[in-house]
């Protein structure tokens with residue numbers, strides 16, 4: 023599933039469309055894709071997706087749907103009709119929810135949208151899972167949810183790069199691993215717990231790296247993005 027030309031997805035976590043489009047204008051659609059998440063979409067709606075597509079970007083609509091099967095499936099259908107490159111649900115919504123979402127996309131003719139599922143948020147660690155009554159290391163919970171996602175017929179998962187190598191051993195090569203929690207060595211972790219550098223994440227088997235603040239809050243975001251692209255390219259990843 024690796025698109026060897028463009029593993030980077032820049033998270034446009036902004037409070038309004040103008041700020042997001044301004045950031046996007048400083049990036050090159052040949053180098054990266056962009057991600058629209060809950061803050062930006064709740065503020066700006068489908069118009070921001072359409073504007074980014076007009077700028078030449080493929081868009082990952084990261085709304086992490088988690089609801090009953092019918093509601094989730096209809097939300098995924100609406101996302102696909104926006105022509106987004108990728109959309110996601112929470113794997114913890116369960117098999118029937120994921121199958122309903124998969125089926126609604128399968129019924130749409132010529133739908134190219136990739137459907138993936140979030141396993142364990144990269145901001146979580148073992149103690150967070152324990153508070154939810156899950157007595158497992160994040161790695162094991164990620165593996166459990168990733169296999170459920172594969173059985174439900176989705177294209178891949180969101181996980182941390184720390185789990186990528188283990189998942190690569192037991193899941194098909196075509197199963198896509200999208201990894202947020204990417205932090206260059208000099209970047210702050212912030213609220214992320216399960217982190218890895220861009221190059222190490224690719225070496226561990228990530229297909230796509232979601233990178234937000236290390237790029238968008240850099241003094242020169244375009245240069246920061248370019249430096250990561252160049253590092254990966256030099257190592258043979260794009």
Ligand SMILES: O=c1ccn([C@@H]2O[C@H](COP(=O)(O)O)[C@@H](O)[C@H]2O)c(=O)[nH]1
Pocket residue numbers: 033035059140142143144145180181202203204212214232233234235236
């Ligand atoms: O497990 C997850 C799922 C989604 N995200 C999203 O990725 C970006 C990461 O941004 P940074 O600024 O690089 O931390 C953000 O939009 C999250 O909503 C995630 O971090 N972890």
